[in-house]
Amino acid sequence: MTPEMQGRSDDRLLDPAAFEAALRRIGAERYHNHHRFHKKLHGGQCSFGQVQAWALNRYFYQSMIPIKDATVLTRMGDSALRREWRKRIEDHDGMEDGLGGIERWLRLTDSLGLSRDDVISARHVLPATRFAVEAYVEFCRSRSLLEAIASSLTELFSPQIISERLSGMLAHYPFVSRDTLAYFTARPEQAQRDSDFALAYVMREARTPQEQHAVMAALEFKCNVLWLQLDGLWTAYVEGAAPPGTWQPTEASTVRAA
Amino acid sequence: MTPEMQGRSDDRLLDPAAFEAALRRIGAERYHNHHRFHKKLHGGQCSFGQVQAWALNRYFYQSMIPIKDATVLTRMGDSALRREWRKRIEDHDGMEDGLGGIERWLRLTDSLGLSRDDVISARHVLPATRFAVEAYVEFCRSRSLLEAIASSLTELFSPQIISERLSGMLAHYPFVSRDTLAYFTARPEQAQRDSDFALAYVMREARTPQEQHAVMAALEFKCNVLWLQLDGLWTAYVEGAAPPGTWQPTEASTVRAA
Numbered sequence: 001m002t003p004e005m006q007g008r009s010d011d012r013l014l015d016p017a018a019f020e021a022a023l024r025r026i027g028a029e030r031y032h033n034h035h036r037f038h039k040k041l042h043g044g045q046c047s048f049g050q051v052q053a054w055a056l057n058r059y060f061y062q063s064m065i066p067i068k069d070a071t072v073l074t075r076m077g078d079s080a081l082r083r084e085w086r087k088r089i090e091d092h093d094g095m096e097d098g099l100g101g102i103e104r105w106l107r108l109t110d111s112l113g114l115s116r117d118d119v120i121s122a123r124h125v126l127p128a129t130r131f132a133v134e135a136y137v138e139f140c141r142s143r144s145l146l147e148a149i150a151s152s153l154t155e156l157f158s159p160q161i162i163s164e165r166l167s168g169m170l171a172h173y174p175f176v177s178r179d180t181l182a183y184f185t186a187r188p189e190q191a192q193r194d195s196d197f198a199l200a201y202v203m204r205e206a207r208t209p210q211e212q213h214a215v216m217a218a219l220e221f222k223c224n225v226l227w228l229q230l231d232g233l234w235t236a237y238v239e240g241a242a243p244p245g246t247w248q249p250t251e252a253s254t255v256r257a258a
Numbered sequence: 259m260t261p262e263m264q265g266r267s268d269d270r271l272l273d274p275a276a277f278e279a280a281l282r283r284i285g286a287e288r289y290h291n292h293h294r295f296h297k298k299l300h301g302g303q304c305s306f307g308q309v310q311a312w313a314l315n316r317y318f319y320q321s322m323i324p325i326k327d328a329t330v331l332t333r334m335g336d337s338a339l340r341r342e343w344r345k346r347i348e349d350h351d352g353m354e355d356g357l358g359g360i361e362r363w364l365r366l367t368d369s370l371g372l373s374r375d376d377v378i379s380a381r382h383v384l385p386a387t388r389f390a391v392e393a394y395v396e397f398c399r400s401r402s403l404l405e406a407i408a409s410s411l412t413e414l415f416s417p418q419i420i421s422e423r424l425s426g427m428l429a430h431y432p433f434v435s436r437d438t439l440a441y442f443t444a445r446p447e448q449a450q451r452d453s454d455f456a457l458a459y460v461m462r463e464a465r466t467p468q469e470q471h472a473v474m475a476a477l478e479f480k481c482n483v484l485w486l487q488l489d490g491l492w493t494a495y496v497e498g499a500a501p502p503g504t505w506q507p508t509e510a511s512t513v514r515a516a
Binding site for chain 2: 074103
């Protein structure tokens, strides 16, 4: 039993409907669509440089997702379960060169004028991004498999944010097009499939109040992983207090935004 | 630099031909086709119980291979590399239920009258098997990616042992058939593809004498992982000194062997 499986005062086992409702409530309260940076991004209030900063930092998160998912695979003793989970890696790495979610994200950073070398090396990524992403991988390595799978449940809420993002960004930014946002057109269907699977898994495998609480805590943890990345962007590129050594908008960014 | 990258007295960089020859010499000297248990198995000298013990213990190794390969995936920062390595997991877990190398191995243990529950739980596996396999996974987790990939190079030598095994076992044991040995008919082609890739990788990426030595040491390590599993079988089921709590041939095993 991990520490998160203890210590909530309410120790009744929730019935399936109540358990699912509790999980959805976590998303309703904590998912990063509520973050002020996303409201600014989707509402067309970001400068070109702020959109660049978002895409560059978010690439690091994207690039680590297959590594996170391979970490989860190493925890799975069963071929059928691994076969299901493997699809996530296939979605991100693609079936051949030039395909896959990571490649589609690079099309976005390309279109924003960022150098692939800068983006892929992650050398100018914010510490907030790096530490949040690394905490996520480590969580999936060290916690129970149930918690690792539960931490993916933010995908329950991603179709909504993606539709807000697509329409908001297309409407407001001349420098993005449906093609540069290709990443997002493929995601809702994948996220739906994956979150259906993960939700069914945690509903089935969380058999004690402690396990249900651990699932909820894992989802809250993951909401924090996403939230912190936007806090970092806000501090660095809205307040203008970027930590030393991190990415800085160039003159060109400012000109293009005008 | 890991300890294995230091301390060999000969520190010249080998040219590609000499490096490959050195790797092949390791196989010629240390691969487990030279082990007395394999000679006995392939030569038709094993009892039914000894063949059962081999299949049951080897299942544990097989079942951990996708976990080993997912561990290697977590070390790979590049989509193209992961895409290549992913094939190994696909081969073992299959593309759907009832397919894949692990399932084919279970067909062998089924045909030998072993209960799937006994086999899959691994609860009666020899400590030699368990520790060797766990050491392999840990090696791939903690050493450099170059060493992790190099440790797969025993596959350079597996097509030969598989052909000896297929012909030897089919010729000598009435209780095995080409169908029960289906695992081995699929393997040579996969092993060829995988070892071609791994060999090209280490030839390209080992750029210093220390790295070449580390590659050789990784291959020697892996030969030991395989060798120890057969030592364990010999001690337990040829010498008859099986550790407490490990699998024992039943009366039925003895009868069927007669």
